[in-house]
Amino acid sequence: MVLLRDIGERGVIKVIEDIISYPSDAILPFGDDVSGLKVNGMRLILKVDAFSEEFCRYYWMDLYDLGWKAVTMVVSDFVVKLAKPIIAVVSFGIPSNRRLSEVVNLFRGVADAAKYYGLHIIGGDTNESKYDLWISVSAVSLDKRKYTPSRFNAQEGDLVVTSGEYGITGLANYIHYNKISLETLPENLRRKILNKTKHPVARVDLLDKIMEIAEYITSSIDVSDGLAQTLYDLAEASNVTIELNSIPIDSTVKEYTTRNNIDVEQLALYGGEEFEILFTINSKFKSKLDKIISHYGLDLHVIGRVVNKGRVGVYYRGRLIPKRGWEYFR
Amino acid sequence: MVLLRDIGERGVIKVIEDIISYPSDAILPFGDDVSGLKVNGMRLILKVDAFSEEFCRYYWMDLYDLGWKAVTMVVSDFVVKLAKPIIAVVSFGIPSNRRLSEVVNLFRGVADAAKYYGLHIIGGDTNESKYDLWISVSAVSLDKRKYTPSRFNAQEGDLVVTSGEYGITGLANYIHYNKISLETLPENLRRKILNKTKHPVARVDLLDKIMEIAEYITSSIDVSDGLAQTLYDLAEASNVTIELNSIPIDSTVKEYTTRNNIDVEQLALYGGEEFEILFTINSKFKSKLDKIISHYGLDLHVIGRVVNKGRVGVYYRGRLIPKRGWEYFR
Structure with a gap:
């Protein structure tokens, strides 16, 4: 049974x-x-x-x-x-x-x-x-859009791009499960956590701007089960390996975790409910991406690269990262 | 509170x-x-x-x-x-x-x-x-349909029409709540109750045929909280009184209820989940309605009439019937 x-x-x-x-x-x-x-x-x-x-x-x-x-x-x-x-x-x-x-x-x-x-x-x-x-x-x-980016089409050589910065919802989890009082946090960090968890915002603000490079986007996925799980979901769907070389981390979270000796990369990789957009783009069009980033002042970051079509994995600075994230029934 | x-x-x-x-x-x-x-x-x-x-x-x-x-x-x-x-x-x-x-x-x-x-x-x-x-x-x-019949537009003088026959789901309620074994029912009645409750069918079969008289339909509503409640919902939405003069009742239910001294009209009025269609139609077009009924052999029945625009009520053969039906939280 x-x-x-x-x-x-x-x-x-x-x-x-x-x-x-x-x-x-x-x-x-x-x-x-x-x-x-x-x-x-x-x-x-x-x-x-x-x-x-x-x-x-x-x-x-x-x-x-x-x-x-x-x-x-x-x-x-x-x-x-x-x-x-x-x-x-x-x-x-x-x-x-x-x-x-x-x-x-x-x-x-x-x-x-x-x-x-x-x-x-x-x-x-x-x-x-x-x-x-x-x-x-x-x-x-x-x-009337003709093309819809899937999560099944990331290509070898593509750049991996994400919106926003990570760590806030990971820290929220940490605080929730360790029953830490929000009152003990610095005011600006507390406010960020409350905003991101109580009133998270889907990135509709990016929509019009990203449309300008839509034809170069090979795949996309919503970051809602944590960054690591999302990268694995994308890697598995597209049958590729993803090499992360940087993770944009919220500066306030970084300060707090340094002071309190908490592994900030763990928080950034295994948060959840970030509602950020993650996509891959043909590297030939990096200049077009850079142009809309600087023109509109977008918080988009190239965080890695797609390699090895045919083998699934997610590496961060050379180390395979564990596949783990939010999953019901477990 | x-x-x-x-x-x-x-x-x-x-x-x-x-x-x-x-x-x-x-x-x-x-x-x-x-x-x-x-x-x-x-x-x-x-x-x-x-x-x-x-x-x-x-x-x-x-x-x-x-x-x-x-x-x-x-x-x-x-x-x-x-x-x-x-x-x-x-x-x-x-x-x-x-x-x-x-x-x-x-x-x-x-x-x-x-x-x-x-x-x-x-x-x-x-x-x-x-x-x-x-x-x-x-x-x-x-x-591309231009017109959608609402439940807010039944007009004085309209005929009230329903599909199907009533009593089966009312009897199902009766049997369920009185913990009567289905095995004690006659075979054909048991089968009807099982069909209607386990695999109820929305009346998509009527759709094409009713399209032929769609322009004469003034209002329509789904019968899913019981016939009485549905008639009240329609009457209240359209601010009218409805006079019922007959209720089509399933013959097998009628036999069983007569033999067991159960009020069959109560079952027919206060069932639920019938998923039948109920609509009103301008009485001038009764011949068009009759035509599709006989042409396609439809189980549509004129059960009453809309009267008294401006006063809400549902009467059955001259008596005001109680407003009662499925409602959550009560």
């Missing part, structure tokens, strides 16, 4: 792949960040993200934050596929003995995030749950 | 309406069976339905049946709006100590139902839940 915890989330997903008949004319293979079809010459994308409260809540988060995060999670997956969702629906389950004010907070978070992203919440489904509180957000985009 | 059980599901929905900013250019008002927008001259509809296992499972159902039902629920809402979903995504939460075979069953149900409806499952999100098992299905349609 096989239990879910025996095979983990990725094992479950593999089993599901064999059961559903994934459409052959989908714009992306099964298992990418989003999925969709071409319909009447338009690119129609539908994506769902969901969670149960028990598994996705730092001790300093309230239901407003969960609502905000649920929307951000979905939007982030569109952004890495160079799309912007236009409408969304929300379903949730909540025990009948929870307070109405909690639902109000949850929905204020959903509504405020949607507004931030210019996304309309057009419907939903209200359900009772026996114990857990759960929320599921589905969103749709419809546009 | 207000708890969810104090205001019920419909109360919660009203509160949410005030929080989200529903788009003014939506094809239907907030609170209809589905919602969507016109985009590039196309009608884009997105709809979600979900449930927690605890609340939606007769004792004779397995997870295959739950998966099947989850898809049917969503498709049914499209059908009453004269639409057919093309792609769907599924999110679910399941405790890690549940068997993999249960997830396999759940997804076989989802996949088989989707295949039945010609709907592609193009993605999903796998989550861990602490206690409950929950599933959420979101689907999208994209077509």
Whole structure:
């Protein structure tokens, strides 16, 4: 008798792949960040993200934050596929003995995030749950883009590029699981952690700018299960090795971890819910990338290179890094 | 301190309406069976339905049946709006100590139902839940239809039309809650109850045929919270009184209830999950309705009439019937 915890989330997903008949004319293979079809010459994308409260809540988060995060999670997956969702629906389950004010907070978070992203919440489904509180957000985009970067197409020689800096959500995990009081942190670090975990922001701000180099992007993926796991997901999907040569780390996190003797690279590699964009680009077009970075002042960083088509691995400065990240049921 | 059980599901929905900013250019008002927008001259509809296992499972159902039902629920809402979903995504939460075979069953149900409806499952999100098992299905349609019947537009003098016959799911409730063994039922009744509850079918079969009279349909609604509640939902949305003069009742249910002294009209009015279509049509076009009924042999029945624009009520043969049906949190 096989239990879910025996095979983990990725094992479950593999089993599901064999059961559903994934459409052959989908714009992306099964298992990418989003999925969709071409319909009447338009690119129609539908994506769902969901969670149960028990598994996705730092001790300093309230239901407003969960609502905000649920929307951000979905939007982030569109952004890495160079799309912007236009409408969304929300379903949730909540025990009948929870307070109405909690639902109000949850929905204020959903509504405020949607507004931030210019996304309309057009419907939903209200359900009772026996114990857990759960929320599921589905969103749709419809546009005329011809090309959608997949996670299956990183090529040998490509540069690996990521947005943002790492370490904040890794430190948030560290603080949460070690039950450290947020009050003991320096003010600016505390504020960064609260911002990044309570009101994470999908990188819609990059969308228009990245469009200028879209045709050179060979693959892309959302960083939401930690940088290491994301790099492995990309490497496995594309059947390549990735050599990381630098990890952009938030300076405030660096200071704090140095002072407290915490391995900052571990935090940066094994965080999660960064909602940053990671993509590969043909190295011939590095000057085009540099141009938009400097022109718009983008926080995009070349962090490595794709090598060895045909062998999967992720190396950081010559050492193979362990594949590890967020996975349910384990 | 207000708890969810104090205001019920419909109360919660009203509160949410005030929080989200529903788009003014939506094809239907907030609170209809589905919602969507016109985009590039196309009608884009997105709809979600979900449930927690605890609340939606007769004792004779397995997870295959739950998966099947989850898809049917969503498709049914499209059908009453004269639409057919093309792609769907599924999110679910399941405790890690549940068997993999249960997830396999759940997804076989989802996949088989989707295949039945010609709907592609193009993605999903796998989550861990602490206690409950929950599933959420979101689907999208994209077509060129200009007009979408709402539940807000029933007009005085319209005929009220429903598909199918009632009583089976009401009897299923009766049997479930009174812990009656299915084995004690006559074979054909048992089979009808198993079919209608384990593998309910959204009325996609009616879609093409109803299109022929679509322009005469003034309003429509999905019958999924019981016939009485659905009629009240329609009456309240359209601000009208509905006079029912007959209820089509399944003959096998009628026989059984007569023999066992059960009030069959109660079962027919207060069932749930019938997934039948109910609509109103301008009485001038009754002959067009009759024509498609006889031409295609449709199981559509004129069951009543809309009266008294401006006063809400539902009467059956002159008596006001109680407003009562499935509502969460109560």
